[in-house]
Amino acid sequence: MEKIKKYDPSSIEPKWRRNWEEKKIYCTDTNTSSKKYYCLDMFPYPSGSGLHVGHWRGYVLSDVHARYKRLQGYHILHPMGWDSFGLPAENDAIKKGIHPRISTRNNIENIRRQLKEIGAMYDWTKEINTSDPEYYRWTQWIFLQMYKKGLAYRAEMPINWCPNCKTGLANEEVINGNCERCGSSVTRKKMMQWMLRITAYADRLLSDLDRLDWPEKVKTMQRNWIGKSEGASIIFRIDNDSKTELEVFTTRPDTLFGATYVVLAPEHPLTLKITTSDKMSEVKKYIEEALTRSDIERTQIAREKTGVFTGAYAINPTNGKKIPVWIADYVLAHYGSGAIMSVPAHDQRDFEFAKRFNLPVIEVIYSANAKRNSDGSLAEAYQGPGKLINSEQFDEVDSERAKIEIVKWLEKNKKASFKITYKLRDWVFSRQRYWGEPIPIVYCEKCGIVPVDEKNLPVLLPEVESYKPTGTGKSPLAGIETFVKTSCPECKGPATRETDTMPQWAGSSWYFLRYPNPDLKTAAFDRKVVDRWLPVDCYIGGVEHAILHLLYARFFTKFLYDIGAIGVDEPFLRLFNQGMVTKFSEKTRKLEKMSKSKGNVVNPDPLVKKYGTDTVRLYELFIGPPEVDSEWTDSGIEGCYRFLKRVWDFVIQQIEANNQSTDIDSRKRLNLLIKKVTERIEDFKLNTAISAFMEFIKDMPENARYSKQDMENFVILLSPFAPHLAEELWQKFLGNPYTVFNAKWPSFDSKIISEQTITIPVQVDGKIRGTITVEKAADPEKIFQLASKIDTVARFLKDRKVIKKIYVPGKILNFVVEKKKE
RNA sequence: GCCGGGAUGGCGGAAUGGCAGACGCUACGGACUUAAAAUCCGUUGGGAAGUAAUUCCCGUGUGGGUUCGAAUCCCUCUCCCGGCACCA
Numbered sequence: 001m002e003k004i005k006k007y008d009p010s011s012i013e014p015k016w017r018r019n020w021e022e023k024k025i026y027c028t029d030t031n032t033s034s035k036k037y038y039c040l041d042m043f044p045y046p047s048g049s050g051l052h053v054g055h056w057r058g059y060v061l062s063d064v065h066a067r068y069k070r071l072q073g074y075h076i077l078h079p080m081g082w083d084s085f086g087l088p089a090e091n092d093a094i095k096k097g098i099h100p101r102i103s104t105r106n107n108i109e110n111i112r113r114q115l116k117e118i119g120a121m122y123d124w125t126k127e128i129n130t131s132d133p134e135y136y137r138w139t140q141w142i143f144l145q146m147y148k149k150g151l152a153y154r155a156e157m158p159i160n161w162c163p164n165c166k167t168g169l170a171n172e173e174v175i176n177g178n179c180e181r182c183g184s185s186v187t188r189k190k191m192m193q194w195m196l197r198i199t200a201y202a203d204r205l206l207s208d209l210d211r212l213d214w215p216e217k218v219k220t221m222q223r224n225w226i227g228k229s230e231g232a233s234i235i236f237r238i239d240n241d242s243k244t245e246l247e248v249f250t251t252r253p254d255t256l257f258g259a260t261y262v263v264l265a266p267e268h269p270l271t272l273k274i275t276t277s278d279k280m281s282e283v284k285k286y287i288e289e290a291l292t293r294s295d296i297e298r299t300q301i302a303r304e305k306t307g308v309f310t311g312a313y314a315i316n317p318t319n320g321k322k323i324p325v326w327i328a329d330y331v332l333a334h335y336g337s338g339a340i341m342s343v344p345a346h347d348q349r350d351f352e353f354a355k356r357f358n359l360p361v362i363e364v365i366y367s368a369n370a371k372r373n374s375d376g377s378l379a380e381a382y383q384g385p386g387k388l389i390n391s392e393q394f395d396e397v398d399s400e401r402a403k404i405e406i407v408k409w410l411e412k413n414k415k416a417s418f419k420i421t422y423k424l425r426d427w428v429f430s431r432q433r434y435w436g437e438p439i440p441i442v443y444c445e446k447c448g449i450v451p452v453d454e455k456n457l458p459v460l461l462p463e464v465e466s467y468k469p470t471g472t473g474k475s476p477l478a479g480i481e482t483f484v485k486t487s488c489p490e491c492k493g494p495a496t497r498e499t500d501t502m503p504q505w506a507g508s509s510w511y512f513l514r515y516p517n518p519d520l521k522t523a524a525f526d527r528k529v530v531d532r533w534l535p536v537d538c539y540i541g542g543v544e545h546a547i548l549h550l551l552y553a554r555f556f557t558k559f560l561y562d563i564g565a566i567g568v569d570e571p572f573l574r575l576f577n578q579g580m581v582t583k584f585s586e587k588t589r590k591l592e593k594m595s596k597s598k599g600n601v602v603n604p605d606p607l608v609k610k611y612g613t614d615t616v617r618l619y620e621l622f623i624g625p626p627e628v629d630s631e632w633t634d635s636g637i638e639g640c641y642r643f644l645k646r647v648w649d650f651v652i653q654q655i656e657a658n659n660q661s662t663d664i665d666s667r668k669r670l671n672l673l674i675k676k677v678t679e680r681i682e683d684f685k686l687n688t689a690i691s692a693f694m695e696f697i698k699d700m701p702e703n704a705r706y707s708k709q710d711m712e713n714f715v716i717l718l719s720p721f722a723p724h725l726a727e728e729l730w731q732k733f734l735g736n737p738y739t740v741f742n743a744k745w746p747s748f749d750s751k752i753i754s755e756q757t758i759t760i761p762v763q764v765d766g767k768i769r770g771t772i773t774v775e776k777a778a779d780p781e782k783i784f785q786l787a788s789k790i791d792t793v794a795r796f797l798k799d800r801k802v803i804k805k806i807y808v809p810g811k812i813l814n815f816v817v818e819k820k821k822e
Numbered sequence: 823g824c825c826g827g828g829a830u831g832g833c834g835g836a837a838u839g840g841c842a843g844a845c846g847c848u849a850c851g852g853a854c855u856u857a858a859a860a861u862c863c864g865u866u867g868g869g870a871a872g873u874a875a876u877u878c879c880c881g882u883g884u885g886g887g888u889u890c891g892a893a894u895c896c897c898u899c900u901c902c903c904g905g906c907a908c909c910a
Contacts, residue, residue: 217827217905220905224825227906249909250910332908335910336909339910342910347910348908349908349910423909543904546905547905622834622845622846623835625835629903630834631833633834636846636848637847642846643845688836688844690845691844692845759841760840761841762841763891766891792877808840811840812891
C-alpha cells in the first residue's frame with residue numbers, strides 16, 4: 001500500500017472551526033417547532049487567569065453530549081455567556097487601577113478565544129453578559145417585580161463587618177471568621193439591607209426536589225440547607241405579668257413536662273422587658289458582649305456555654321410550674337422564635353447548660369438505654385424515644401404519640417400549635433460594592449421608598465474614580481453625587497438613589513431564561529420561546545454550586561412562574577456535576593483542585609499546539625469517570641494522541657481499499673462498538689466509551705474489510721469526541737458535501753451482535769478451573785457432562801461427590817462438591 | 823458530632839453477584855534505523871513448581887457475615903474526600 005497522508009491536527013482543526021463558524025452550523029433557530037434539547041454549561045466568571053484543563057473538562061463533556069443529541073436529530077441549544085459582575089474585578093480595580101469594565105472585557109476576549117479552541121458547538125450569536133446594561137436592565141426588572149409582590153424588602157440585619165476595611169462582607173468573603181482581604185477578625189454589625197423573601201418558597205423548593213433528576217448528593221444538600229423541621233410552638237406566660245407571653249419552638253413537645261427553664265437569644269425583643277431590676281446591669285452587659293461576638297465565635301461548638309439569669313420566671317403551660325428565664329447565646333435569634341424551652345434530661349445542649357448553672361434535670365421519658373451515673377442520675381441527655389414518666393395524665397404514653405397528644409391538649413387553650421420551621425433564611429441581597437447591578441430604588445423625603453419606573457431601566461452603573469469603600473460602609477456609588485441625586489418617580493421632588501448593588505448571584509439566577517431570546521429589547525424574555533425551550537434538559541457544572549446558585553435559580557424561576565412571566569417552575573430537569581481535575585501541588589504537598597494560588601494549573605494552550613484539540617478533548621474524557629475527581633498527568637495524553645493517529649490511518653486505509661462490503665466479523669465488531677458507545681454516552685461513562693474505541697482499533701484483525709458506508713458510521717460515532725478529525729474524514733476523504741453533524745447517529749442490529757456459541761468459565765467449588773465453549777441454547781445436562789471431562793476440571797472432581805450443579809446461561813458453570821475426607 | 827461519597831497493580835482506572843486488573847500511562851525487552859525520534863511487536867499484581875507448554879497458592883483498606891460463587895450485598899473498624907454543624 002502506498003504511503004498515506006499523515007494525521008496533522010494543526011492543518012485540520014482551525015480550518016474546520018472557521019468553516020463551522022462561516023456556515024453557522026451551530027446557530028439555533030429558537031422558533032423551530034422540532035424536538036428540542038437544551039444543553040447548558042454553567043457560565044464562567046471571566047477571570048484574568050484564563051481557562052485551565054480543569055475548566056475544559058465540563059465543557060468537553062457537555063459538548064460531546066450536545067453533539068450526540070444533535071446526531072440523534074434534536075435541535076440543540078448550546079449557548080455560552082459570562083457571569084461578569086463580582087468581586088475579583090473590583091478587587092483588581094482597587095489593586096491595579098484597571099476599570100472593571102476594561103478588565104472584564106479583556107478577560108472575556110481571552111476566554112472566548114480559549115473556549116473556541118475547545119471546538120465546542122456553542123451558538124455564539126446567543127452570547128450574554130450579566131454586566132451588559134441590556135442584560136442587567138432585566139435583572140433589575142425582576143427585582144422590581146419581586147418588590148411589587150412584597151418579596152423584596154428592607155430590614156435591619158446584622159452582617160459581616162470588617163473593622164479594618166470598614167466594609168460589609170459577603171459570606172463568601174469570610175474565611176474562618178477572618179476578612180479575606182486583610183485577615184482581621186470579622187464582627188457583626190447591624191445595617192439596613194435589601195432582603196429577598198426566599199423563605200416564602202421554602203416548602204416548594206423542598207418538595208419539588210423530588211421531581212428533579214439531580215445527583216442525590218445535591219438534593220440532600222439542598223434539603224439540609226432548607227432544613228424543614230416539624231414541631232410545635234408553645235406559649236409560656238411570664239410570672240406576675242399576665243400580658244407578656246413567650247413563644248418557643250420545639251420538635252419535642254413530648255418532653256414539655258421536663259422543661260426546667262426557658263432561654264432567650266440575646267437578640268430577643270423581650271430580654272430587657274422581663275429582666276428584673278436587680279439583674280439588669282448583668283443582663284445588659286451579657287447581651288452587649290454577645291452581640292459584638294461574630295457568628296463564627298458564637299457557634300464554636302466546643303466553646304463552654306455561657307448565659308445569664310434574667311430574674312424572671314415563666315409558667316410551664318402543662319403543669320403551671322414556675323421555671324426561670326435565662327439568656328444565652330447558644331440560642332439563635334433567627335431560628336424558630338428565638339427562644340427555647342429547655343429540657344436538660346432529653347437534650348444534650350440543655351443538659352450541658354443545666355450542669356454548668358446548676359439547673360434541675362427532670363426525666364420525662366424513660367428508657368433502659370439511657371446512660372446513667374452510679375447514683376442513677378443521667379450521665380448525659382437521653383434523646384431517643386420511650387414511655388413518658390413524670391408527665392401526669394400522659395404517663396405511660398409512647399413519646400411519638402405524646403408529641404401529638406400534648407400539643408392537641410394545649411391547643412384547646414391556645415397555648416400551643418403545630419408548626420413547621422425552616423433553617424433557610426431570607427437572602428441578604430445588598431452589597432456595599434461597586435461592580436454589581438444597582439438596586440433600582442429611590443428614596444424620597446415625601447414618598448419614601450419608590451421603585452424606579454420600569455421604562456427608565458436600566459439604572460446604569462456610573463463611572464467611578466475610586467472603587468475603595470468609603471469608610472462608612474456604603475458602596476462607592478454613595479460618593480458620586482450625580483448618581484445619588486435624582487428626582488422622585490412619583491412626586492418629581494428631590495430624591496436619592498439606593499447605592500447598594502446586587503450580589504454576584506443575581507445575574508446567574510435567570511440567565512438560562514435569556515439565552516433562547518438574548519436580543520429581545522422589549523422584555524426579559526418571550527414567554528412563548530422560553531416555554532418551548534425550558535426547562536434545561538441537561539445542566540453541567542461543578543458541585544460547588546450545589547446550594548447557592550442552584551437554589552437561587554430555582555427561586556427566581558418559581559417566582560417568575562407565579563407572576564405568569566413563564567410557564568415552567570423548575571429550571572433544570574437534569575443536573576450533572578463533573579468532577580474536579582486535580583494535580584499535586586508543590587506548595588501544599590498534596591493533591592489539590594487546580595488553582596492559581598496552589599500553583600498547580602495546567603494550561604491547555606501548549607497541549608493544543610502540540611497534540612491538537614481533539615487529542616486534548618479525548619484525554620479530558622479518558623482521564624476518569626466524569627463525575628469523580630481525577631488526577632491530571634501530562635504523560636497520559638500521549639496514549640490518546642497515538643489512538644487518533646491509528647484511527648486516522650485505519651479509516652484512510654479502509655477508504656482507499658474501496659471495499660464493496662464489510663466482512664461478517666467486522667460487521668459484528670462495528671455493531672458491538674455502536675452499541676457500547678451509544679450506551680456509554682447515555683450513561684455519561686465517556687471514559688469507557690473511549691476505551692471501547694481503543695479496543696476496537698487495537699484488536700483490528702489484519703484482514704478486516706469495511707465498506708464506505710460502515711466507515712461513515714464509524715466516523716459519525718467518533719465525531720462527538722473528535723469533531724475536527726471526524727469532519728476532515730467525513731468531508732474530505734469520504735467525500736460528503738455537508739457537515740458530519742447533519743448526519744444520523746448509527747443504530748446497531750442486536751441480531752448481528754449475538755453469538756451462536758459462547759465461552760463460559762467452569763468452576764469447582766467457586767474456583768475457576770477451566771472454560772468451555774458451547775452452543776448458546778445447549779442443554780444444561782449436556783454442558784455439565786462435557787465440562788466434567790475437561791482435564792483441569794476432572795482433576796478436582798476426582799473421588800468427590802458432586803452435590804450441586806449450577807448453570808447460569810451465558811455466565812458460569814459451577815460444580816459444588818462434598819468436602820474431601822481426610 | 824451528624825449526613826453523603828470513596829479506598830482495586832508502579833500510576834489513572836475497568837469490572838455493581840459469575841474468568842479481578844479491560845483501556846491507557848510508566849518501566850523493561852525486541853524489530854526498524856548509521857543513530858535518534860516516530861512507529862510496530864512482546865512482557866509488566868505478588869509468590870511457588872517445571873527445560874517447557876503449563877500448573878498451583880495468595881490477592882480489591884481491616885475484621886467478620888450472607889452465598890455454590892463477593893471488589894460488588896450486610897455488619898464492624900481504620901483512613902481519605904465533600905457538605906452541614908448549638909437549627910431546639
